[in-house]
C-alpha cells in the first residue's frame with residue numbers, strides 16, 4: 001500500500017512496531033501481488049505469500065503464518081529469511097496459478113516446503129499498476145535456522 005508522504009505503508013508500520021517492541025517476533029502473510037521492500041524485510045522475521053491467483057488460499061496462508069509463529073515461539077528461535085529481488089514484472093492478469101508459467105512455480109514452492117527446514121517459500125509478484133521504484137518479483141524463503149539455505153533457495 002502506498003501513502004502520500006510515507007511511501008510504502010507496510011514497511012513504515014513494521015518499522016514503528018519494531019521501535020516499540022524491538023524483541024517481539026513478527027511473521028506475516030502477504031498477498032502474492034505484494035511489492036516487497038527492503039524496509040519490510042528489515043523489520044519482519046518471516047513472510048509467507050499466497051500461492052493461488054485468484055486468491056483462494058488466504059485462510060490457509062493465515063494458518064501457515066500462525067503455525068510458523070507458534071513453531072518459533074514453542075522452540076524459541078528466530079527464523080532466517082532471504083529475499084531475492086528479480087527486476088521483472090508479471091501483470092496481474094498473467095499471474096493465474098492454474099496455468100503456466102505460474103502453475104509450475106506454485107508446484108515448485110509447495111515441493112520445496114516439504115523440506116522440514118524450510119518454513120515458507122514464496123514468489124511475490126509485485127503490483128505492476130503501482131508503478132513504484134521497488135516494484136518487481138521477489139523470491140522469498142524462510143528457513144528454521146540456516147541463512148545459507150534460505151539464501152540458496154531464494155536464489156534458486
Ligand SMILES: [Zn+2]
Pocket residue numbers: 031032033034055
Ligand atoms: Zn493479489
